[in-house]
Amino acid sequence: MEQRHLSLQITGLNCAGCAGRAERALAAVPGVQTSSVNLASAKGQVDLAQDVPLSDLTDALQQAGYPAALSHLDLDIDGLSCASCVGRVEAALRRVPGVVTADVNLARESAQVSYLTGASRAADLIAASTQAGYPARLRGTEADASAEASQRKADEIKTLSRQVLIAAVLTLPVFIIEMGSHMVPAMHHWVMANIGHQTSYLIQFLLTSLVLFGPGRQFYSKGLPALWRLAPDMNALVALGTAAAYGFSVISTFAPGLLPTGTANVYYEAAAVIVVLILTGRLLEARAKGRTGAAIRKLAGLQPKTAEVISGDAVIETPVDDIAAGDLIRVRPGARFALDGEVISGSSYVDESMLSGEPVPVSKAAGARVSAGTVNGAGVLEFRVTHVGRDTALAQIIQMVEQAQGAKLPVQGLVDRITLWFVPAVMLAAVLTVLAWLLLGPAPALPLALVAGVSVLIIACPCAMGLATPTSIMVGIGRAAQLGVLFRKGDALQRLEEVQVVALDKTGTLTEGHPxxxxxxxxxxxxxxxxxxxxxxxxxxxxxxxxxxxxxxxxxxxxxxxxxxxxxxxxxxxxxxxxxxxxxxxxxxxxxxxxxxxxxxxxxxxxxxxxxxxxxxxxxxxxxxxxxxxxVKPDTPAAIRALQAQGLKVAMITGDATGTAQAIAARLGIDAVRADCLPGDKVAALQDLQTQYGKLAFVGDGLNDAPALAAADVGIAIGTGTDVAIEAADVVLVSGDLRRTLDALTISRATMRNIRQNLGWAFGYNILLVPVAAGVLYPFGGPLLSPALAAGAMALSSVFVLSNALRLHRLKSGIDEGDTVQSPALPIHSPAE
CATH class of the missing domain: 3.40.1110.10 (Calcium-transporting ATPase, cytoplasmic domain N)
Incomplete structure (x- = not known):
């Protein structure tokens, strides 16, 4: 059996006993032949079978309490055109030694890679993707990456617009001469009388050649190398289809004697129209893709480029990159805060809606915290900078949203397995279609076989299947961020939809957290x-x-x-x-x-x-x-009613005595109570609720809530809580408003519904129309689809998926801002709480 050797950096090793336990954990993984752990270097050496997933090793070390050190890398990938491209880039990245996970996102045109620290380098990953035919480069900071991506998308749209215009101008005469002659007898007679049969063919040949080797050249420059690598993609399908129609037409024009009598027809207009329609589809697709990342660009654009730094008696306009923690900054009325800090003097109201989703400005005075991107009200504030660069709350939110947008949901696994083989299957279907028409079709069989084969190649749309899930995730998570709901982990989007009970911590979650x-x-x-x-x-x-x-x-x-x-x-x-x-x-x-x-x-x-x-x-x-x-927080009763209106059970977990807890639950209308819970008892209480009701989301804010947040099917942290609780959670409610839990559920359900619609359309489209393109309806009097119509249908398929995903931008918050009450107070929490 072929073996491989790996070196792992291991964390948490404090003594020889730790090294021994880590070594035994590695040795216990099936497929591992030898393992050794060196305490001094904190490294593990492993010999294992080629087919052993690295995730098995990292999981074993994690469970043993000695996690492997992992590095994470974001790459921008060029040349992604369909779901097959995604699968091939992922496969190329995963073949790099030390790579644990590699997720490529077609909508973002990027990859997120996790690899064993020291086992691989960024250059190795970039080279692997580039050698697979998809040039890669490192992403910069979130703001830089967003600006670069926006500029690239603008350049792409500009280029595609120019290509579509040139291709359309060149194709229009071809379409009029050929299709006009078929549809309008008078046009046919005019062409024959004034241009001539052979001359019209030559005109079509010249114009179509300009289309194919001008704007359409990209399909050949990308598709043919993919064919040589035995990794065909969408470009390869278009290249084969247009080349077949064009090649047959060239033979009909210049060497008709090589073809059977009566079959020397031209299909220049099909090849040219295919290029125009597919380029038009890609233009619409590029514009729609540009809108999927609108939330990130909006967040990234909130931070000002400069700020007024107070230096002695002077106020100096200074670039944000030159400002350090500890600097004193003045913010004028109506200006945005450039960095995070603590107010030193002044008082004002600050609009924090762009971060928290809360429309009501927050009062700020000396000692209050302020965040980059928020907007000052009518007063002048001076604040001391506490966080800069990637450490600001705004930067962390952007990073969190980008990571969640790039995640893959469990539902994507089946799609990936299908789309990896989809293009080769379509090519095989096209070959079988041509053979079937040649053997069984009516005379003249050759042109009919050509039309059907080209239509099969062109109508298949792996793009729609590849875009169905990631575009919905990007738009849904982006919209959630605008409402003050941050999905730290993308797969929480799918798990949250399945939740049947919401368990709430009491102190700091249901209540204000202070007497x-x-x-x-x-x-x-x-x-x-x-x-x-x-x-x-x-x-x-x-x-x-x-x-x-x-x-x-x-x-x-x-x-x-x-x-x-x-x-x-x-x-x-x-x-x-x-x-x-x-x-x-x-x-x-x-x-x-x-x-x-x-x-x-x-x-x-x-x-x-x-x-x-x-x-x-x-x-x-x-x-x-x-x-x-x-x-009780003013929003608590409304939040509980809203959750129950969604068909969910609401439970409370508290350290208070049972009698007190029952009184509180009765007052708020809570369905189930688990009282007298020490911090260590909360996980057991969650498991009890899961057994009784099913999938569970836990909402908490304190240090002692971290184990429960991690153990729940979905952990939701109140953003005003502790950092430890936030780190353990899957979802964060930035504002601390419990009603945002309803927004998280609404977005989860709407996004998953949107994904199913997209997948249903993408798979249904291909399952139904590929056979129609092959001509299965022709023997029953049905149509034989023209390649031009096939190209139009294919282009519209991707546009439909993207347009459907963009509807998530219009999701409204389920919160009625007037739906708060000054609720009666609840008891002071016991020490166990």
């Missing part, structure tokens, strides 16, 4: 404002979350407290303006001998509703009953 004063009832003889002022003063020196909520409720201008004493498990004692203030639980009042029976019923009621009641006493007398809770 707030929700109820206040003063005792007889006390006034709310006066009591709250004293309570706020007493709590001002405490770091407890409840204390912060009380200070916030009390407002500013509080007196200074003295002799502040924290009583663990009970509350707090302090002297404020000569009065003794006690704030705490009922047991604190009881321990101090202070009667609070008059508030007992109200306290029990608030507690049953999931709030946390406590008391305040002044100079030994009960002054007030208060309660604190974690407020």
């Amino acid at each position: 707030a004063l929700t109820n206040f009832q003063a005792a007889e003889g006390f006034e709310r404002e006066a009591v709250l002022r004293l309570i706020g003063a007493a709590e001002a020196q405490s770091e407890h979350p409840i204390a912060k909520a009380l200070v916030a409720a009390a407002g500013k201008g509080l007196p200074k407290a003295e002799k502040v004493e924290a009583i663990p498990g009970y509350g707090l004692r302090a002297m404020v303006e000569g009065r003794e203030v006690l704030v705490g639980a009922e047991r604190l009042m009881q321990s101090e001998g202070i009667a609070c029976d008059t508030f007992k019923a109200q306290a029990d009621l608030w507690a049953s509703e999931g709030e946390t009641p406590f008391y305040a006493a002044i100079n030994g007398a009960t002054a007030a009953l208060l309660s604190v809770a974690d407020p």
